[in-house]
Amino acid sequence: YxxxxxxxxxxxxxxxxxxxxxxxxxxxxxxxxxxxxxxxxxxxxxxxxxxxxxxxxxxxxxxxxxxxxxxxxxxxxxxxxxxxxxxxxxxxxxxxxxxxxxxxxxxxxWMGYFLLRESMLDSVIWARDKFLKPGGALYPSHARMYIAPMYNDDAVKKNAQYQETIREWTGFLAETATNYGVDMSCLTPTFCHEQWQFFVQSAQWMDLPSQDMVGKPCAIKDIDLNVATVDDYRTISVPFSCPINLDSQVSGFAGWFSTTFEGSQSAPAKQPHVVLNTAPGTGYTHWGQQVFNFYPTIYVMRGDVASGTVEVTRRKDNQRLLNVKISYVIRRPGDGDGPTPEVGVWQIQ
The missing domain is CATH 3.40.50.150 (Vaccinia Virus protein VP39)
Structure with a gap:
């Protein structure tokens, strides 16, 4: 790191x-x-x-x-x-x-991809508790995480790349067996799993235009740096509900963040407060947005609602990296329970 x-x-x-x-x-x-x-x-x-x-x-x-x-x-x-x-x-x-x-x-x-990758906020909280005077200010003082349904052709491309990689592997097995007399097919499950993680279960960095967004953003976490503890954001598990804005398809969810510089109660920052927003369509930042693709895409209509639960946890093998799990369903209001939720898991590398 x-x-x-x-x-x-x-x-x-x-x-x-x-x-x-x-x-x-x-x-x-x-x-x-x-x-x-x-x-x-x-x-x-x-x-x-x-x-x-x-x-x-x-x-x-x-x-x-x-x-x-x-x-x-x-x-x-x-x-x-x-x-x-x-x-x-x-x-x-x-x-x-x-x-x-x-x-x-x-x-x-201190911010990383989807706000919390790198876990550097832990060090800021530690420094606040040890060194900041009562009434002291943090810049930035507040942060918020968002997700929203989106559509572009990246999910289709990544699935096609995965399928092509598996076809190439099949050819590699035949060539190795024919030319060198070694059967390597026992490695196929591991190879397929590795490639699935790379192409399908890895969040993608993108600088999305606003027109790729097909639903209203949903805030999934607010962090007040003045009072937050590490346990407040170490694991996030919250429901979300994003109304669909137009007839389109959904190929995944985009995740991003904003931070606000409000100062402290005893030393409030000048208004309007400065806001650093990394939302799609607001201009390039090196954070971009994290895109959580799924395949096949889902056709949606204006008025549908994408809802479910999003979980953000730290990876066990590297606490500075993140796993994101989204359980989601898209239905018309009034349709009752509707279909069984789909579940996707992605790694933010």
Missing amino acids: FCTYEYLYHQKQMLEDQRRMVSYYNAIMQNKHHFHDKVVLDVGAGSGILSIWAAQAGAKKVYGVEATKVAQHARKLVEANGLTDIIEIIQSEMEKVELPVKVDIIVSE
């Missing part, structure tokens, strides 16, 4: 995300009066950009904590921008850090 973020190409990808950058920049600079003469903690500082903005907004001291080697680049940037007297970059995992003082504000860009 950490080694991915220590390369500058990865930091560059995030720094080029204009909607990410503008949201954080505006949230900090529009609230300079809250940063002036304050102590700030930047959790997962990366390149140090948020630490630099906090200092430019008037903070008297900024601690930028970064676990990877990119901390060395952050120190160079701090020095190059003449802020070494204000910003201290600490190369360490957040949970191993000791600070000499409590802080007034915590800033962090």
